[in-house]
Amino acid sequence: MSTESTTGSGATTRATGVPSAADPAAPALRATGVGKSFTARKGEVVALTGVELEVAPGEFVSLIGPSGCGKSTLLRLIADLDAPTSGELTIFGKPAHQARLDQDYGIAFQQAGLLPWRSVGANIALPLELHGVERAARAARVAELAELVGLTEFVDRHPDELSGGMQQRVAIARSLAAKPRLLLMDEPFGALDEMTREYLQSELARIAAETGAAVVFVTHSIPEAVFLSDRVVVMSPRPGRITDVVATPLGARRDDGLRESPEYYAHVTAVREALHGTPTHRPGEP
Amino acid sequence: MSRRTSAILWGVLGVLAVVLLWEGYKALGPAEGVVIGAVPGEAGSGVLILPRTHDRAMPHVWDMVARLFAPTSGGSTPPLWVSVLGAAGLTLGIAAVGWVIGVVVGGVLGALMQRWRLLEWGLLPWIVVSQTVPLIAFAPIVNSMGLQLGRGGGFEWPQWVSVAVIASYLAFFPVAIGVLRGLAAPDRIHLDLLRSYAAGYGATLWRLRLPAAVPYLLPALRLAAANAVVGAVVAEVSIGMRGGIGRMLLQLAGQASADPAAPWGPTFGAIALGLVAAGSVALLGLGLRRYRRGEATA
Amino acid sequence: MSPVVVARPPRRTAPPAWARIVAPIVVGLLLLAVWILWVDVLGTAPRALPSPIAIGQELVLRGEIIGKAMAVTATNALLGLVAGALLAVVLAALAAASRPLDGMLAPLVAALAVIPIVALTPIFNTMFGASSQFGRQAVAGIAAFVPVFVNVLRGLRQTRPVHRDVLRSVAASPWQTFRVLTLPTAVPYLLTGLRIAASLAVIAALVAEYFGGPADGVGTAIASYAKSGRAALAWAFVAGGIAIGLVFFLATTLLERLVARRLPV
Numbered sequence: 001m002s003t004e005s006t007t008g009s010g011a012t013t014r015a016t017g018v019p020s021a022a023d024p025a026a027p028a029l030r031a032t033g034v035g036k037s038f039t040a041r042k043g044e045v046v047a048l049t050g051v052e053l054e055v056a057p058g059e060f061v062s063l064i065g066p067s068g069c070g071k072s073t074l075l076r077l078i079a080d081l082d083a084p085t086s087g088e089l090t091i092f093g094k095p096a097h098q099a100r101l102d103q104d105y106g107i108a109f110q111q112a113g114l115l116p117w118r119s120v121g122a123n124i125a126l127p128l129e130l131h132g133v134e135r136a137a138r139a140a141r142v143a144e145l146a147e148l149v150g151l152t153e154f155v156d157r158h159p160d161e162l163s164g165g166m167q168q169r170v171a172i173a174r175s176l177a178a179k180p181r182l183l184l185m186d187e188p189f190g191a192l193d194e195m196t197r198e199y200l201q202s203e204l205a206r207i208a209a210e211t212g213a214a215v216v217f218v219t220h221s222i223p224e225a226v227f228l229s230d231r232v233v234v235m236s237p238r239p240g241r242i243t244d245v246v247a248t249p250l251g252a253r254r255d256d257g258l259r260e261s262p263e264y265y266a267h268v269t270a271v272r273e274a275l276h277g278t279p280t281h282r283p284g285e286p
Numbered sequence: 287m288s289r290r291t292s293a294i295l296w297g298v299l300g301v302l303a304v305v306l307l308w309e310g311y312k313a314l315g316p317a318e319g320v321v322i323g324a325v326p327g328e329a330g331s332g333v334l335i336l337p338r339t340h341d342r343a344m345p346h347v348w349d350m351v352a353r354l355f356a357p358t359s360g361g362s363t364p365p366l367w368v369s370v371l372g373a374a375g376l377t378l379g380i381a382a383v384g385w386v387i388g389v390v391v392g393g394v395l396g397a398l399m400q401r402w403r404l405l406e407w408g409l410l411p412w413i414v415v416s417q418t419v420p421l422i423a424f425a426p427i428v429n430s431m432g433l434q435l436g437r438g439g440g441f442e443w444p445q446w447v448s449v450a451v452i453a454s455y456l457a458f459f460p461v462a463i464g465v466l467r468g469l470a471a472p473d474r475i476h477l478d479l480l481r482s483y484a485a486g487y488g489a490t491l492w493r494l495r496l497p498a499a500v501p502y503l504l505p506a507l508r509l510a511a512a513n514a515v516v517g518a519v520v521a522e523v524s525i526g527m528r529g530g531i532g533r534m535l536l537q538l539a540g541q542a543s544a545d546p547a548a549p550w551g552p553t554f555g556a557i558a559l560g561l562v563a564a565g566s567v568a569l570l571g572l573g574l575r576r577y578r579r580g581e582a583t584a
Numbered sequence: 585m586s587p588v589v590v591a592r593p594p595r596r597t598a599p600p601a602w603a604r605i606v607a608p609i610v611v612g613l614l615l616l617a618v619w620i621l622w623v624d625v626l627g628t629a630p631r632a633l634p635s636p637i638a639i640g641q642e643l644v645l646r647g648e649i650i651g652k653a654m655a656v657t658a659t660n661a662l663l664g665l666v667a668g669a670l671l672a673v674v675l676a677a678l679a680a681a682s683r684p685l686d687g688m689l690a691p692l693v694a695a696l697a698v699i700p701i702v703a704l705t706p707i708f709n710t711m712f713g714a715s716s717q718f719g720r721q722a723v724a725g726i727a728a729f730v731p732v733f734v735n736v737l738r739g740l741r742q743t744r745p746v747h748r749d750v751l752r753s754v755a756a757s758p759w760q761t762f763r764v765l766t767l768p769t770a771v772p773y774l775l776t777g778l779r780i781a782a783s784l785a786v787i788a789a790l791v792a793e794y795f796g797g798p799a800d801g802v803g804t805a806i807a808s809y810a811k812s813g814r815a816a817l818a819w820a821f822v823a824g825g826i827a828i829g830l831v832f833f834l835a836t837t838l839l840e841r842l843v844a845r846r847l848p849v
Contacts, residue, residue: 076478079478079482080482081481081482100482100484103483107478107479107482109475109478109479111473111475113475113476113479115493115494117497117500117577126483130480130483130493158576292687293691294691296684296687296688296690296691297688297691299688300687300689300690300692301692303688304692333716334712334713334716334718337711337712338711338712343710343712344711403598403599404599404607407599407607408607408611409611410608411608412608412611412612412615414833415826415830417787418783418825418826418829418830419825419826419829420787420802420803420806420822420825426632426810427630427632427633430630430632431632433630434630508698511698512699512700515698515699516700516701516702519700519703520700520702520791523794524794524807531703532703535703535706535795536706536795536796539707539710539796542706542710543710546710549706549710550707553703553704553706556699556700556703557703559699559700560695560698560699560700561695561698563698564697
């Protein structure tokens with residue numbers, strides 16, 4: 001099970017430089033019958049099986065579930081960081097591999113993953129630099145993105161001078177650098193304190209709305225999923241699979257007021273019930 | 287007081303302590319040293335465990351220093367320190383050439399091994415074994431191979447090139463290991479990120495693996511410099527090259543019974559040589575400071 | 585508890601496990617083949633590089649004198665290694681306990697790490713007399729001292745704050761803290777230092793023979809036979825020197841592995 005061949009061809013597409021045109025009518029993401037298994041010491045481990053999922057352009061979808069349910073694995077498959085063992089993944093109508101080469105998506109992880117020897121600006125510019133965007137255009141885009149995430153005064157600082165929340169904002173700016181129409185986020189706020197977390201959730205909701213990008217967002221926080229998403233995909237382990245999809249249509253207004261509203265609570269309860277598989281009994285819940 | 291000045295002060299104190307220990311033992315210890323297990327009436331039996339303290343075995347520290355300013359070999363020859371400086375300079379130059387060769391060879395080997403695990407498995411054990419080969423055995427072979435090569439190709443193979451090649455044999459090892467480990471050092475998340483940007487091996491090497499390897503590379507380069515100096519000194523001696531510090535050391539040590547303070551001159555020279563070589567690499571590290579960010583923090 | 589399954593793409597081509605054993609053997613055989621081809625078949629190698637077959641013959645024929653020389657060099661290296669390591673452990677413990685001593689030792693050890701130690705051999709020989717092996721043992725000892733000292737000192741400082749807090753909260757005495765926390769933390773570092781020191785001690789003891797002293801040992805033999813043109817015999821002694829180095833390296837590596845398994849820190 002080697003993906004080396006796909007890794008190796010990465011450099012060649014950059015040389016051709018012409019991204020294949022995306023199908024405008026195609027969904028941002030379509031997964032059909034996607035599965036992934038590993039050979040571990042104790043035999044075959046099925047990490048993910050039978051995943052069917054479609055994400056419309058501009059839609060915000062969260063993947064939620066307990067550890068081992070394969071939500072991060074699914075994200076890695078979408079990003080073509082791993083290859084699925086079965087099924088098909090397309091991004092704007094293209095195979096995931098081609099989408100990666102064409103930079104159709106941006107990605108952010110739980111750790112900010114900034115290069116410590118690069119300044120904030122140089123970190124944001126990294127994907128542009130790798131794809132041969134010229135200096136002036138790069139500088140303009142960095143200024144734009146720093147403004148978007150509110151870090152204009154910090155572009156010349158280095159990551160070790162920033163707080164965790166600020167580092168994560170840089171990572172989000174970096175994921176947006178190539179103007180992707182799909183954002184992949186793997187628990188980007190998982191390591192932050194609650195206050196920073198809520199603040200960044202509001203920021204992300206605003207940024208997603210402003211850029212119009214579709215988002216696939218992995219989390220294990222129910223309130224976070226409900227607050228951000230149009231739909232919440234509930235997953236379950238052994239084997240990792242999708243068990244339910246809960247629509248959370250809370251409209252365009254995603255601010256702190258929303259966190260107090262009764263319909264928000266109703267959706268949180270709905271997702272919790274979907275996760276536990278039974279209606280929730282509040283007192284004495286295990 | 288800054289940390290740097292206090293470190294220097296402590297260092298000076300440490301050197302003073304060594305000098306005091308030397309002179310203190312010389313003043314208090316027995317002239318013929320301490321022998322255990324000697325058979326009475328049998329000269330030269332037993333094992334000497336503490337050195338002899340008379341002036342021929344342990345000259346005074348001030349005699350060593352004074353000797354540096356006396357003529358090298360009597361008469362109107364230049365003062366010893368001038369000769370030592372010249373010899374140390376020659377050896378340093380040869381060691382530097384050996385260092386460069388070693389860094390290039392070690393760097394390429396390390397990078398190849400990091401890229402292909404099969405190469406690592408095949409080569410690494412032999413690279414480790416290579417360092418247990420006593421290089422004095424090598425010196426004459428390298429030299430005669432060089433001479434043969436020179437005869438065949440119609441050019442002259444100077445002795446110093448052999449010395450540099452042998453120095454590089456010791457220098458390449460830490461670099462190969464440091465590059466192998468250093469290039470594998472980036473966090474998985476950074477590798478994933480570069481992959482998500484569809485960056486090829488070259489771009490990943492240049493923007494991620496090499497910068498991330500700097501904390502591994504600097505100690506490796508310093509060690510390589512120290513090794514290159516050792517290799518150069520030893521190779522000079524075993525090839526019989528004239529003009530370097532190793533040869534001078536042996537020569538003056540041969541006259542030590544008549545002139546006990548003399549071999550200390552080239553000994554100090556050799557010590558200074560090692561310090562200068564390592565210090566130069568440390569200067570290189572200053573230029574790469576920003577790649578060491580996150581080492582202290584994080 | 586379900587295992588957390590994280591997808592890992594193969595970054596480096598993953599060859600089969602048996603290749604780990606086979607690859608070095610193949611490389612070794614290739615090197616041997618090139619050597620034999622160069623010396624025995626083509627006959628273009630310099631005279632100083634004899635055929636491995638001739639070296640093997642000398643090894644069998646003169647096994648006894650080679651063994652004797654190996655014993656001398658190995659003893660020097662071993663004595664140096666033990667004495668250097670002991671001194672290093674004691675000084676590292678003192679340096680960990682006392683700031684002033686640490687301040688004085690740190691620059692001295694840093695200097696010792698980069699100076700060519702073999703250059704000290706002539707000095708030791710005049711101090712202890714040319715018939716003494718002490719100079720060689722001292723050089724091996726100093727060479728071994730540096731990595732052991734550096735590693736032990738680092739190991740003694742590796743205890744984690746949370747562990748120290750736990751022991752403090754149960755009112756452990758300093759000696760108890762040392763026994764249950766500091767020592768087990770430092771032991772793996774000591775063994776790493778020993779492994780590095782072992783190879784250095786052998787090389788140092790061997791090379792020191794070149795800078796004067798008694799006329800025995802592997803290094804002296806290599807030098808004199810190489811000079812007198814008996815290349816195959818000189819290389820048989822080289823093989824002896826490699827054998828000493830390998831035994832030291834393997835013994836200390838094994839020790840490190842064994843203790844690492846006992847002490848899952």
